[in-house]
Amino acid sequence: MRKNIAILCSGGDVSGMNPALKHFVEYALKNSLNPFFVYDGYEGLIDDKIDKASYCDVAGIINKGGTKIGSSRSRRFMQKKYRAIAKQNLDHHNIEMLVVLGGDGSFRGMDIFYKEHGVKFCGIPSTIDNDIAGTSYCLGVDTSLNIIRTAIDAIRDTASSFGRAFVIETMGRECGYLALVSALTSGAELCLIPEVPYNLEQYEESFKNQIAAGRKYFLAIVSEGIKEDVREIAQWFEEKVGIEARVTILGHMQRGGNPTVYDRLMAYKFVSHAIDGLLNEQHDSVICYNDGGFTHKSIQDVAFQKYQLDSELLCHLQDLYNV
Structure with missing residues (x-):
């Protein structure tokens, strides 16, 4: 008898989720599994928005950003009574295994769910912040970096035309990965991230x-995630450095866009390893990517550890910006 397996997206959406959904259906069927979609994340799990998936459901989505099946941040799933539902x-759908595209909060929720009810699952790190411990790469990061690169390149055109300073804010919460990599690869004159203390006076x-x-x-x-508002940085440029300044907050555009080739390929690999793990007795894990390879790690080693920026990247920051 064919076993049933489902997939859901939790937390912020990323480009790469749709390619993951496409390969999930294809790889599940290849392994004689019945694939199901859970719509709207854990909220859909509670509201029974669960449907069987087929090739027709994923045709033409590999180049689309976001997620066809929706996502959510569910407060209800934090409560035991809703997890029971x-x-x-x-x-009711005879689903024995679950693949979760999300971040550490989503994985902690599934860890509790597994311990309470024995639902087998594998997490796939999916956040543009790239702030999940235990993995050097999260799905969606490459697309986000390329969206930021395009924006910075366009802003450089007007900055050079008008002779201005532009302060460009990236997302990342308390993690400076996006800002750091974007600064290094765009030739920016200044990079400020939460992980590294700074004093603007040292640059004047x-x-x-x-x-x-x-x-x-x-x-x-x-x-x-830095201590100062970007408008304060722009004001500093004008009052202390003596150059007209403007602010650009990139915001949620960083989550969208056509998935890059790399994110499409990583989606393929993440999903394959996730399903293989579930079929080989990895019942409460997160699939992580490091040093060119994939490994299953425990929730304790991922969701309950603090992410640290790559030391080599931090050395480059120090070398270029004298911090």
Whole structure:
């Protein structure tokens, strides 16, 4: 008898989820499993928004951003009584295994669900913040970085034309990964992230000297988690450095866009390893990517640990920005 397996998306959406859904259906059927979609994340699990999936449901979605089956942040799933309802709904559909695209909060919720009700699951790290411990890469990050790159390149055109400083804010919560990588790969003159203490005064003399030597514009890439508002950074450029400044907050555009080739490929690999793990007695794990390979790690090693930025990236930050 064919076993049933479901997939859901939890938390913030990322480009790469739709390619993951497509391969989930294809790989499940290849392994003689019946694939199901859970719509709207854990909310859908509670409300029984669970339907069998087929090739028709995933045709033409590999190039689409976001997630066809929706996502949510569910407060109800934090309560035991609603988790019990979710289990009843899974039992009604005879679903024994669950693949979860999400972040550490989603994985902690599933860990509790597994311990209470024995629902086998595998988590796939999916967040543009790239802030999940235990994995060097999360689904959606490459697409987000390319969206940011396109925006910065466009802003550089107007910055150079008008001779201005632009302060560009990226997402990332308390993790500066997006800002750091974007600054390094765009040649920005300033990068500020939550992980590294900074004092704007240390840049004043250098920036003034650069203007005296002919510099016409500045690009400053800052993470949303820094201590100061981006408008304060722009004000500092105008009052202390002596150059007109503007602010660009990239916001949720960083989550959208056509998935890059890399994210489509990573979606394929993440899903394959997740399903293989579930079929080989990995019943409460997260599939992680490090040093070119995939491993299953326990929830304790992922969702309950603090993410640390790559030390080599931090060295590059120190070398380029003298922090």
